[in-house]
Amino acid sequence: MEMREGYSQTEFGNIPKEWRVKSLGDVGEVKMCKRVFNNQTKQSGPIPFYKIGTFGKEPDAFITEELFNNYRQKYYFPKKGDILISASGTIGRTVIYDGKPAYFQDSNIIWIDNNETIVSNSYLYYLYQVVDYRTEGQTIQRLYNDIIKITKFICPPTEEQTAIAQVLSDTDELISSLEKLIEKKKLIKQGTMQQLLTGKKRLPGFSGEWEVKKLGDVAEIRDGTHQTPVYVDDGIQFYSVENITENNFTNTKFISLEEHKRLTKTYKIEKGDILMTRIGSIGDCKLINWDVEASFYVSLALLKIKKGYSNKFIAHLIKSYDFQKEIELRSLQWAVPKKINLGAISAIDIKIPTDVTEQDAIAEVLNNIDSDIESLEQKLNKYKLIKQGMMQNLLTGKIRLV
Template sequence: MKADLNITFYKETNFKETPIGKIPEDWEIRRLDNIVTECKTGIPVKQQDRVRGPYPYFGANGIIDYVHDYIFDGEYVIVAQDGSIGAIHYFNGKFWANNHVWVIKTKSFVFPKFLYYVFKTLNWKRLATGSTRPKVTQQVLLRVDIQLPPFPEQRAIAHVLSTVDEAIQKTNEIIEKTKRLKKGLMQELLTKGIGHKEFKDTEIGRIPKEWEVVRLKEVILEAKPGFACGKRDENGVIQLRMDSIDTEGWINCKAYVKVPPPKNVREYLLKPGDILFNNTNSVDLIGKTAIFRGEFSECVYSNHLTRIRVNPVKTIPEWILYVLIRKWQLRIFRMLCHPHVHQAGINKGDLLNLKIPLPPLDEQSKIAKVILTVDKKLKTEIKRKKKLEQVKKALMDLLLTGKVRIKVK
């Protein structure tokens, strides 16, 4: 296997025991205070006192603003002191930082981006002290042991991991662009349709003249909440829950539990084309909606979800899906919900009486097909991102422990 640099990979066989575990024989362990020239905090500037400019202003969560001046210039690793314990950042250039981070500059024999990736593997919560507001102190930080390969290998490891990071970033950009495209298409097609020239004003806004405004209950066969179950059974039936529904209309196949099947389990079995509406969640997430597309051969759903089955004479599942997603994007369900302690709920009656636009069936299908094309592209890119993240995780485990070595030619 070869990368952009003239490097080769090989499996290491000679290890030695160290306080932080096994590492290759020719690696060494150094305390952080022996490998850095700077480890200091920044200077806070209140938001109202900041002057807008070109230089990043770092806090524990990363870049939180841009300001007109800088106090650091160079290649640094930035570590959250408190708040977002475990947040690690890398920056090369001029920037400002506040007092919630440690700004670290390495000595010449340590490649900064390598240290950044090593920091990503540490258990920072164990390094933090204090109960009210845990903090990573400078004293504790400088005592951390760091594994150090020869400098060329440090640089090569950082290069490989950075290459994967760049691929993840590019995929992220495609995902965000595709999300914007999907949202724009939904806004256009769910209100203007395809090829219409005449429109009318209605209680839900301006829509094509040929369309109707109906209540949800007029175009569906049922809206059935699921069942609650606090028990777990490894041999039980798969139950989808509120976190099984993502915000783009898909089922998260990794977010489920297995529960003992109730006596009336058949009443709650899902069929392809069933719509799942999230009736209980935080005010920001309530109303998430997805279509069950047969992801599992046998599957039920919890009481925090409502199963909607459409009347095929009047509508198609995809139309209802996209209409409900659009209403979630417009925060309609946030306004309809009834807040409880820590979460909120939407009454079945309010859901059934929800007013929606209804084009003719053939136009519903055409619109859904256009949006679904973009939807599939979005899902493909999200899958690609997850695979890249898995690759990165595996590479970090292999390269930062020396299980797999890099030889630089």
């Protein structure tokens, strides 16, 4: 590897000469709260008690204010701004302690009482996102104190730490603002769906009647093969529940052309059809708006929309609160995994405009909102990738800010 001017060769590769390879044990002591026993917790109370399962989420256990004050004064307790780390479960998850009264499960949630003249909390927060907790080449299942202490990292001077953390923090704020905007758009869509798909609000130019139909009246509904096919490395795509729930029709399983022909003798997926999950996950759907050559599993229902009805409208209707509530009620509650039969799907009542142009107009409004959301999500994913690249370059010294 060619040595850049002003860089030194280390076990991490070339790093700036002013930077040092350190161990987390050099930064400060590993600390944890005093153990709290189950009989000391309640389902409600003044002080939240975070266990590994609720770390970074909503608490499901609480302790008394008296116990909290006693333990906080007598034993180790994090300072505001300290970076809490999950030491079990999904190891290495982080939460910045905000200083509000709360207590944390011993040994499962820890922190380093770091000397900020060596490493600042703001820099440590990003360092924890990339640090490699390994011992003797093996991925570890639990963060023991000794593993944390020997974990090595590259440490820039404090001035550079501040600059790096500020740039990454600014990027996080941009990502957070996009996430909030996406959530706002989704709420707007939910409200719009509730108004337009029920007829409570009419689009300009439409005043025709709405009618109640069974879903089976407006769509021919079938399911996929009941037999697990023989999968091959390459061939004809084979769709299952995961493709719908993850909205991923690129990474699919494959079957042979011969088997595909056999499975599609009677009916097949065509452009304009709707696929809906009915086993495991129920009620997720996808409008097939591309030229398709694929087979599908029994866990999916295929809806072929009849003439005089809008497939786009029906696809949005399936995603509505009322339809989802109805499909949940009609599912086989005792079945594991969850399941709804084709007959039950066909029997669901739907309210629909008699004028197909109104159906299409409503679908167009909702499609436009979906397009806005999709555009924002693409932008969000782009910035997340940019941040990953920034961290890779900034935390290794490949790009300098000072």
